[in-house]
Amino acid sequence: MASASTAGETGTAESSIRLLIVLGSPRGRAGNTAELAQLIEAGMKACAVVESDYLFLNEIPLPDCADRSLCVSHGIASCPQREIVEPLLARLQRAHVIVLASPVYCDSTTALMKRFIEHLVSLVHRPCLHEKHGFILSTCGGRAGLNVHLMREAARCWGVHVLGGIDVKMAAYASSPGYRNRITRALSGAGRDLFAACRARVRPAPTLGELVWFQFWRAVVKFERRELPSLDYQHWSENGWLDQPFYRSGRVSALKLLLARIIVLSRLVRAAVEIHGWSFLLGGRARNTAAASKRG
Numbered sequence: 271m272a273s274a275s276t277a278g279e280t281g282t283a284e285s286s287i288r289l290l291i292v293l294g295s296p297r298g299r300a301g302n303t304a305e306l307a308q309l310i311e312a313g314m315k316a317c318a319v320v321e322s323d324y325l326f327l328n329e330i331p332l333p334d335c336a337d338r339s340l341c342v343s344h345g346i347a348s349c350p351q352r353e354i355v356e357p358l359l360a361r362l363q364r365a366h367v368i369v370l371a372s373p374v375y376c377d378s379t380t381a382l383m384k385r386f387i388e389h390l391v392s393l394v395h396r397p398c399l400h401e402k403h404g405f406i407l408s409t410c411g412g413r414a415g416l417n418v419h420l421m422r423e424a425a426r427c428w429g430v431h432v433l434g435g436i437d438v439k440m441a442a443y444a445s446s447p448g449y450r451n452r453i454t455r456a457l458s459g460a461g462r463d464l465f466a467a468c469r470a471r472v473r474p475a476p477t478l479g480e481l482v483w484f485q486f487w488r489a490v491v492k493f494e495r496r497e498l499p500s501l502d503y504q505h506w507s508e509n510g511w512l513d514q515p516f517y518r519s520g521r522v523s524a525l526k527l528l529l530a531r532i533i534v535l536s537r538l539v540r541a542a543v544e545i546h547g548w549s550f551l552l553g554g555r556a557r558n559t560a561a562a563s564k565r566g
């Protein structure tokens with residue numbers, strides 16, 4: 271498992287696919303998760319020339335995020351820890367395929383993986399990995415918890431097209447040959463699917479969840495614009511997303527889009543009611559504000 275290697279006997283005539291596997295296990299190279307991630311890599315390498323890059327989070331200094339949200343408000347270049355964050359982002363941007371892999375620790379991702387995700391919070395506001403395909407790998411003793419869900423949501427927020435995720439129960443993997451075979455097939459199958467996704471000319475239509483996420487942020491960014499022109503607005507506008515139903519133009523079912531907009535609207539209304547109370551819906555906020563300013 272080199273940190274960056276090129277291989278593949280049956281590669282296509284096209285250029286190689288760059289695979290980045292982010293490993294969140296404190297056991298790093300020696301862990302179960304790294305061992306299983308190699309099955310995805312092998313599945314891809316059976317189809318194409320693959321340049322693989324393993325990012326072992328336990329091998330790099332990864333302090334806690336220093337908080338002040340400067341990356342969100344002013345861009346990553348303003349982050350006090352940019353020397354750490356910028357190279358990480360560069361590795362993600364260089365890849366065609368991103369695999370997030372972490373063991374389950376207390377029903378969740380490891381602190382290492384969580385910290386990695388936290389350092390990329392500005393990508394939630396300004397997704398820049400929307401050309402990438404991804405997959406989620408989780409290993410656990412026997413209780414998966416939220417691990418796959420958390421990593422999948424993070425990747426989806428960054429814009430990654432996540433093909434799927436799998437949680438491997440290591441106790442069963444060690445003791446049941448049938449389970450072990452199924453997992454082995456599923457992981458190398460994921461590798462083949464990732465290869466096929468990279469080579470496909472047309473990206474698949476967005477899922478309802480992806481549409482809801484995109485539409486939600488589009489609404490937030492348009493709303494923010496009323497306050498002041500933000501980096502978010504600039505990013506979304508430069509990408510032409512403010513008038514699009516999704517990152518990439520193309521097939522979007524009208525029914526799915528309608529459903530997504532209804533869900534987003536209901537979430538925004540729910541948030542507004544939570545903050546301002548039900549009177550908000552009846553124009554009470556405007557009346558209250560006017561009364562307050564009169565009193566003031």
Ligand SMILES: Cc1cc2nc3c(=O)[nH]c(=O)nc-3n(C[C@H](O)[C@H](O)[C@H](O)COP(=O)(O)O)c2cc1C
Pocket residue numbers: 295296297298300301302303304373374375376377378409410411412413414415440
């Ligand atoms: C601190 C800690 C917490 C863990 N929490 C869970 C858990 O909540 N559920 C579970 O099924 N396994 C849990 N495990 C087991 C690991 O998820 C499992 O052994 C995993 O395959 C380890 O992967 P690694 O060798 O790549 O580090 C935990 C292990 C450790 C060390």
